[in-house]
Amino acid sequence: MRIISGQFKSRKIVAPKNLPVRPTTDMAKESLFNILNNSYYFDAISVLDLFAGTGNISYEFASRGTEHITCVDQDFGCIKFINQTAENFEMPIDTIKSDVFKFLEKTNLKVDVVFADPPYSFTDEQFTKFTELVFQNELLSEDGVLIIEHSKHTDLSKTPNFTYQKNYGGCVFSFFEK
Numbered sequence: 713m714r715i716i717s718g719q720f721k722s723r724k725i726v727a728p729k730n731l732p733v734r735p736t737t738d739m740a741k742e743s744l745f746n747i748l749n750n751s752y753y754f755d756a757i758s759v760l761d762l763f764a765g766t767g768n769i770s771y772e773f774a775s776r777g778t779e780h781i782t783c784v785d786q787d788f789g790c791i792k793f794i795n796q797t798a799e800n801f802e803m804p805i806d807t808i809k810s811d812v813f814k815f816l817e818k819t820n821l822k823v824d825v826v827f828a829d830p831p832y833s834f835t836d837e838q839f840t841k842f843t844e845l846v847f848q849n850e851l852l853s854e855d856g857v858l859i860i861e862h863s864k865h866t867d868l869s870k871t872p873n874f875t876y877q878k879n880y881g882g883c884v885f886s887f888f889e890k
Contacts, residue, residue, distance in 0.1 A: 718774075
């Protein structure tokens with residue numbers, strides 16, 4: 713994977729092969745950040761990266777100047793890799809090793825962007841519970857957005873707070889707002 717833009721543009725990051733991850737493709741990531749660039753000043757927002765995996769999305773935010781980034785993943789190897797990479801690049805990324813659902817039930821964090829890349833095998837019920845927790849616990853700031861990456865075989869358009877989606881090959885980003 714590589715960082716597409718910002719301070720660390722073109723830097724390659726190689727994750728260990730034994731991590732249970734499916735990193736967002738460069739094409740999809742670039743398209744997502746083009747959308748976000750029209751709505752946010754990256755140096756003025758805070759980000760919560762759920763099911764963070766390799767930290768791919770968080771590195772892109774950090775490279776573009778975001779200074780408040782929190783990554784949550786339940787896999788120790790993923791958290792360790794994100795911590796090492798953030799330290800090597802001196803990126804402002806905090807990590808939390810936790811089950812995402814348990815984290816969402818307890819956190820009082822408030823952010824501008826929640827990005828989530830759950831397993832493609834998530835059920836409709838899991839997606840609904842997940843989005844409900846984000847909105848019930850008021851994790852988003854006034855103009856905040858929840859972005860969920862999922863398979864093209866999943867339809868989240870009937871999920872509460874859904875606004876629109878963008879398709880990139882087999883990857884889909886669904887956007888949710890208050």
